[in-house]
Amino acid sequence: xxxxxxxxxxxxxxxxxxxxxxxxxxxxxxxxxxxxxxxxxxxxxxxxxxxxxxxxxxxxxxxxxxxxxxxxxxxxxxxxxxxxxxxxxxxxxxxxxxxxxxxxxxxxxxxxxxxxxxxxxxxxxxxxxxxxxxxxxxxxxxxxxxxxxxxxxxxxxxxxxxxxxxxxxxxxxxxxxxxxxxxxxxxxxxxxxxxxxxxxxxxxxxxxxxxxxxxxxxxxxxxxxxxxxxxxxxxxxxxxxxxxxxxxxxxxxxxxxxxxxxxxxxxxxxxxxxxxxxxxxxxxxxxxxxxxxxxxxxxxxxxxxxxxxxxxxxxxxxxxxxxxxxxxxxxxxxxxxxxxxxxxxxxxxxxxxxxxxxxxxxxxxxxxxxxxxxxxxxxxxxxxxxxxxxxxxxxxxxxxxxxxxxxxxxxxxxxxxxxxxxxxxxxxxxxxxxxxxxxxxxxxxxxxxxxxxxxxxxxxxxxxxxxxxxxxxxxxxxxxxxxxxxxxxxxxxxxxxxxxxxxxxxxxxxxxxxxxxxxxxxxxxxxxxxxxxxxxxxxxxxxxxxxxxxxxxxxxxxxxxxxxxxxxxxxxxxxxxxxxxxxxxxxxxxxxxxxxxxxxxxxxxxxxxxxxxxxxxxxxxxxxxxxxxxxxxxxxxxxxxxxxxxxxxxxxxxxxxxxxxxxxxxxxxxxxxxxxxxxxxxxxxxxxxxxxxxxxxxxxxxxxxxxxxxxxxxxxxxxxxxxxxxxxxxxxxxxxxxxxxxxxxxxxxxxxxxxxxxxxxxxxxxxxxxxxxxxxxxxxxxxxxxxxxxxxxxxxxxxxxxxxxxxxxxxxxxxxxxxxxxx
RNA sequence: GCCCGGGUGGCGGAACUGGUAUACGCAAGAGACUUAAAAUCUCUCGCCAGCAAUGGCUUGUGGGUUCAAAUCCCACCCCGGGCACCA
Numbered sequence: 040x041x042x043x044x045x046x047x048x049x050x051x052x053x054x055x056x057x058x059x060x061x062x063x064x065x066x067x068x069x070x071x072x073x074x075x076x077x078x079x080x081x082x083x084x085x086x087x088x089x090x091x092x093x094x095x096x097x098x099x100x101x102x103x104x105x106x107x108x109x110x111x112x113x114x115x116x117x118x119x120x121x122x123x124x125x126x127x128x129x130x131x132x133x134x135x136x137x138x139x140x141x142x143x144x145x146x147x148x149x150x151x152x153x154x155x156x157x158x159x160x161x162x163x164x165x166x167x168x169x170x171x172x173x174x175x176x177x178x179x180x181x182x183x184x185x186x187x188x189x190x191x192x193x194x195x196x197x198x199x200x201x202x203x204x205x206x207x208x209x210x211x212x213x214x215x216x217x218x219x220x221x222x223x224x225x226x227x228x229x230x231x232x233x234x235x236x237x238x239x240x241x242x243x244x245x246x247x248x249x250x251x252x253x254x255x256x257x258x259x260x261x262x263x264x265x266x267x268x269x270x271x272x273x274x275x276x277x278x279x280x281x282x283x284x285x286x287x288x289x290x291x292x293x294x295x296x297x298x299x300x301x302x303x304x305x306x307x308x309x310x311x312x313x314x315x316x317x318x319x320x321x322x323x324x325x326x327x328x329x330x331x332x333x334x335x336x337x338x339x340x341x342x343x344x345x346x347x348x349x350x351x352x353x354x355x356x357x358x359x360x361x362x363x364x365x366x367x368x369x370x371x372x373x374x375x376x377x378x379x380x381x382x383x384x385x386x387x388x389x390x391x392x393x394x395x396x397x398x399x400x401x402x403x404x405x406x407x408x409x410x411x412x413x414x415x416x417x418x419x420x421x422x423x424x425x426x427x428x429x430x431x432x433x434x435x436x437x438x439x440x441x442x443x444x445x446x447x448x449x450x451x452x453x454x455x456x457x458x459x460x461x462x463x464x465x466x467x468x469x470x471x472x473x474x475x476x477x478x479x480x481x482x483x484x485x486x487x488x489x490x491x492x493x494x495x496x497x498x499x500x501x502x503x504x505x506x507x508x509x510x511x512x513x514x515x516x517x518x519x520x521x522x523x524x525x526x527x528x529x530x531x532x533x534x535x536x537x538x539x540x541x542x543x544x545x546x547x548x549x550x551x552x553x554x555x556x557x558x559x560x561x562x563x564x565x566x567x568x569x570x571x572x573x574x575x576x577x578x579x580x581x582x583x584x585x586x587x588x589x590x591x592x593x594x595x596x597x598x599x600x601x602x603x604x605x606x607x608x609x610x611x612x613x614x615x616x617x618x619x620x621x622x623x624x625x626x627x628x629x630x631x632x633x634x635x636x637x638x639x640x641x642x643x644x645x646x647x648x649x650x651x652x653x654x655x656x657x658x659x660x661x662x663x664x665x666x667x668x669x670x671x672x673x674x675x676x677x678x679x680x681x682x683x684x685x686x687x688x689x690x691x692x693x694x695x696x697x698x699x700x701x702x703x704x705x706x707x708x709x710x711x712x713x714x715x716x717x718x719x720x721x722x723x724x725x726x727x728x729x730x731x732x733x734x735x736x737x738x739x740x741x742x743x744x745x746x747x748x749x750x751x752x753x754x755x756x757x758x759x760x761x762x763x764x765x766x767x768x769x770x771x772x773x774x775x776x777x778x779x780x781x782x783x784x785x786x787x788x789x790x791x792x793x794x795x796x797x798x799x800x801x802x803x804x805x806x807x808x809x810x811x812x813x814x815x816x817x818x819x820x821x822x823x824x825x826x827x828x829x830x831x832x833x834x835x836x837x838x839x840x841x842x843x844x845x846x847x848x849x850x851x852x853x854x855x856x857x858x859x860x861x862x
Numbered sequence: 863g864c865c866c867g868g869g870u871g872g873c874g875g876a877a878c879u880g881g882u883a884u885a886c887g888c889a890a891g892a893g894a895c896u897u898a899a900a901a902u903c904u905c906u907c908g909c910c911a912g913c914a915a916u917g918g919c920u921u922g923u924g925g926g927u928u929c930a931a932a933u934c935c936c937a938c939c940c941c942g943g944g945c946a947c948c949a
Contacts, residue, residue, distance in 0.1 A: 041901095253866055257944065260865065265948070293949060306949095349947085380948045387949090393863085394947055464948050584943080658887070660875055664868090665942075672874060675887045678902095685902090736876070739886035746886095806882045811930045813882060851929050856881055861929050 042684035044648020048772040052155055060784060061157040063113050065557075065573055073110035074574050075102040076553055076613075078582025078590070079117040079164075082143035084128055087150045089638045089656065089668060090630055094619035096653045097662055097734065098581040099156040103768035104729045106157070107790040113574055114157050115556040117164035118144050121172075121477045122545035123201065129476075130509060136476040140167060150640060155649055155771050157786070162559045166548040171555065172478035173499035174565035175548050178597070179481060180492050181604060187233040188470075190490070195469060197225035202514060203473045224335070227514065230480055230541065232468040234596045238262055240610070241465075241595055249615040251663070254587050261588040263464025267294035268448040269382060271456045272305055274317075275358040275367060286316040289359055289370065292381030292462060295391065296451075297443035299363045300432040301409035302386035303399070305370045306351065309334045310378030314354070322356035327372060334374040349375050349398040361386075362456045363447070364433065373398065381462050389422065396422040407431055410440050468593065470544040475508040475517045477542025485529035485536035494530055500538070516540040550593040553577055553612060554601075571607050580613040591616075617732050621665040622656075638668050650770035651677045657734035657769055679738075680773055682745050683766065687777050690754050715797060717747055718758060722793035725765050734769075741765060761791050806857035807832050809841040825852045832858045 055061060066072075077098045080091065102114040125136040132139070144165065151158065164171055182188040197203075200220040234241075242262045245255045271288040289305055307314060309331040314321075321327055330352040351373025358367045375394055376385050389399035389406040399406055410427040426440045435443050451457035471480070479500045481493035493500055503524045508517050518524055518540035529536035551565065557574040558566035576598075591613070598612040623629060624636025631637065643652045655676035660666045721744045728737035744762060748754055760781060767774040767785045778785035800821055805828060807815040815837040819828065829850055832838055838860065845862040852858055 253944090256866060260945065263948065267949080291949080295949075375947050375949095377948065382949095385949045392949070394949080397947095462948075587944085658874090664875095666874065669874065669888070672888050674889095679887085681901090735874095736886080739876075742886055804882070808881085808930075811881095811928095816882070849929065851881090853881055853930095857930090859881080859929050 042681045042773075044644075044650055044680075044772065047776040048153075048155060048644075048649050051772045051775050052152065055155075060786065061114075061159055062161055063115075063159040064111065065570060067111040070109060070111040072113065072573055073105045074113045074553075074557075074577045075105065075579045076114075076556070076577045076581070077116065078580070078586065079119050079549070079552060080147060081119045081122065081124070082140050082147055083124060084139065084143055085632060085637075086143070086146050087640065088630055089640055089643060089652065090622035092154060092640055092652070093622050093656050093662075094581050094583070095151070095154060095156060096656050097617070097619055097732065098579070099154070099653075099771075100657060100729060100734060100768040101579055101581075101732075102157055103771065103786065104726075104790065106786070107764070107767065107788060109789065112157075113162075113556065114159065115162045115164075115559075116151060116156075116158040116160070117162075117552060117556070118147075118166065119545060119549045119552070120144065120165050120167035121542075121548055123203070123472075123474065123476075126474060126476045126508065127201070135506075136508060137167070140476075153640065153644065153649055154653075157771075162556055164552060164555050164559050166478075166545070166552065167476075169499045169501055170562070172502075172548065174555070175478045175543065175551070176481040176493070176498050176500060177495060177565060178551060179543065179547070180495065180498075182232060182600065183482075183492060185600070185604070187236065187600065189231055189233065190228055191231055192226055192228050193231070193469065194224045195227050195229060197223045197227070197514070199223065225514070227471075229469045229471040230482075230539075230543075232470055232547075232596070234468045234593070235463060235465050237596050237599050238264070238463040238465050239461075240599060241592065244595065244599075244611055248611060248613075250613075251584075251616065251618060254584065254591070254616065254618070257587045258592060261465065261592065265294050265462050265464075267292055267460065267462070268296040268444075268451075268457050269460045270296065270299065270362065270386065270448075270451060272359040272362065272368075272386065274370075275360055286313060289313060289384055290382045291384045291386045292460065293386055295388065295444065296448045296457070297429065297435075297440045298388040298391045298409055299361070299386065299447055299451075300429075300435070301388040301390050301407045302361055302363075302368065303389060303405045303407055304368045304387045305359050306376045306385050306387050306395075306398070307354075307370065307372045308376040308378040308383040309372055309374055311372070311383045313384075314372065317354070317357060320356050321354050323352070323354075327352050327354060330372060349373065349394065349401055351375070351398060351402065353402070362451055362454070369404070371398075371402070379466065380464070391422050391424055393422045393424065468544075468596075470547055471541040472544055473514055473516045474542055475502075475505060477545060478502070478548060479518065480539040480541050480543055482539040483527055483530060483536045484539065485532060485534060487534055488529055488531040488536075491530045491536070502542075516542060518542070546590055546593050549590055550597040551601075553594070568606065575607065576609050576611055577613045579615045579617065581617050581619060584618040618663055620661070620663045622659075623665060623667040625668050625670055627667045638670075643673065647673060647677045648680075648772075650773045651680055653771075654679065654738060654769050658738040660735055662732045662734055676738075679742055679745065680770060682749060683762075683770075683773065683777065686745070686748060686754060686759065686762075689749075690756065690759055693754060714747060714751065714758070716800075717744060718761060719793040719797040722761070722765065722791050723798050726790070726793075729768065738769065741769075764788050764791050803855050805831075805855070807835055807838055808857060808859040809838060810861060811859060814838055814841055821855055823855070825854075828852060828858055832860065 075098055077095055080087070098114065102112050106112040120140050125140045128134070129136040129139050166172060166175070179188060198220060242259060242264055245258060248255065269290050269292050271290050273288055274286065289307070291305065314327070318324060351371045354370045354372060357370045359370050360366070361368055375398065376383065387395035387398065389395040389404060390408045391410055396406070398404070409429060409431050410423060411430050412423055412425055412427040429435045429438045429440060429443050435447060438446065448457050448459060452459070479502055481498060481500045483491045483493060485491055503518070503521050505517060505521060507520070525537050525540060527536055527538050528534065554566040554571060554575065558570040561567055594612050598607070599610045601607050602610050621629065624634065624638065626634070626636050628634055628636055640652060651673060655673040658676055659672070721740050724740040725737045728734065728740070748758065748762065763774045763778050763785055771786065774785045802818055803821055804816050805819045805823070806813055807817065815835045817831060817835065819831065829852065842860060842862055847860055847862055849861040850858060851861070
């Protein structure tokens, strides 16, 4: 029989759907639950290409493997359906975002179904459905009630083209991630989530996670914990004109208190509030105010591109005192100091900080060296930012700089001039979007009562149908134009009030979807406590590394919040994480429509079928690496599956012949022992490899086994069945088809076990080296003694040739591996 | 600039904890089957010298540690990803 994937794949997909073989029950007697989750796709208009499938195949292999291992596996799928691109496309093509989104969902569902994965489609969730976003809104209310959702006028990233505010994560190189146009700063009232209140916890929780080290490091850096000292610099004579406490000191934050003696000036950020308080004392107030106005006009991008310029203005008439040495030092305002971090003010140490060094040169400020490096390596160009021994630091001279940090800090704190503190780079999460296609924020503004929550029983706040969904020029959401939506009654006083018209960032929707999969139809809760307990946390989570500092961090925040509110008992949602590598086009470039190098699954399956595609994607290389697609390489995976089909024919023709003599010849007996060993080794290898996401070497082991079985004269049904079971996670359709004569589905069979005794080799090849070069190899039994081995080595003809007449200095013996004779 | 990865045949890639470098697959070449093609099967296949046996060289480059280095250490070059004035 010829291998006809198109025929058998469709057939089995139909049968699987009919028999409901992949429907997941919440509990199965005697089985442990296992949750294997894919990052659910965004329904984009281009559909999925072979690169997207890479992760989905991997997660399906894992899910199928654990299922055969006896676990009750949940492997669901859904769509992250709200978001900007739907609107952008809608505007571009003149289609309603909803129509566009649901058409894409239909197309991608078809593609995903052709994958033959064991998704439980009964649990499908779509985040733009009211019965889903009702709970997104509910979660917003819980955060609000806990003081973790708040409103603030913040300088936001404003994209003129998309007419919306972007999250920091959506700004790439000062440009809008979506449309690539310049991003400006604009102050807008926004809803924020206080993710920073979990900063410390999000950081420390990383330690125990089975995540790629890389990903953890990136999150750590993103959270950006810095330990240091807040130091107070007295303002000279300030008590003469003002009595306000706030105007007597300038507080700075530093991680390098050890360089305090080298602080030759202070710098305030343009936003610093003290500037207003000191107004009357600033001699050049006009200049200062002009400078501050200038910086406000600058975009973030301009600030970055001018990074080396280090502009700034001195506050003339103001002097501060360095508490370490009592020296009077000038005070500047400069935009290289950020208002949103630390104290919004710094002590400048030009000798040991490059930025301060750049600034000091421009403004002719004194430089005092206070750290001496172990090896004198000062250059005129660069500040020395490393550690060393203190100099020019009074009583601290000669002290190690690391030690000096705390010493100087404590010394000042005793005088009430310093305090230890910690700052994070992590900022609160702006979730307001001035867009139509998102979950409405369930808040109402009443002139009398202020902001009021929509009562929970009134949820969901439905997204009204809207014909004109284009954003407005004034930056307001298109919902602001829908009077029926906006005008409402105040839940408190019943008077006239207005609804919030912003919608939520789509990352809010995706921060909790894994909970919903456990209980997708629940009308009373986002998910029942019991179901959450059964299924979560997620055992294995598979998806792109690009979500490291966005989605993955937000999800960890939500989970912690829900734990605090006693809805769950764990704080980490994803125990194990794996990122699939990116599949590049055959030209080694990222697949993109404009480059014309996109490989669609359909173009591949037309010729080879989905099983070949699956096997090839797993075989190409390490799961997490990015690799180019090879239109020729896939040929090998196709041949592999065809060979399997031929083994089946071989088995059939064998059965029609009279059985061979039951007594094996001695040679054949030896051969069959060897084969048995290979079988057991393959079971072990494939099992271990799947567990560790090393799919490529698992398949190579299967190929070796198939090649061996093909060479065998006699193929036993046992061996053949074993092979089909090992194949089932990778090529589920073919394995199922070939299993047909043996009863119920191969996917319901138990995973084969191996005998550890049989895996172990009895013989090994001992490598004989002379001076580290391989000169001979001999077969010996495992566990051969050192003495015996050495004797054998010396008696080897080839070795003799090399050591004859030379003095043997030493013989190194590595058990079961090699002998190295040093002469 | 800083922080992570990574550099192995013509190509994708294997190689446990330092111990046979190049598994498996692709491409290529030769042959078998066939009227022919496709499919399939067998053999060759890192580089250099040699008919061969064999010998020398080889994991980005240069050094080092070791009986032994793709693997550990130092310096440098190149590629990919992330962050970016965070004091």
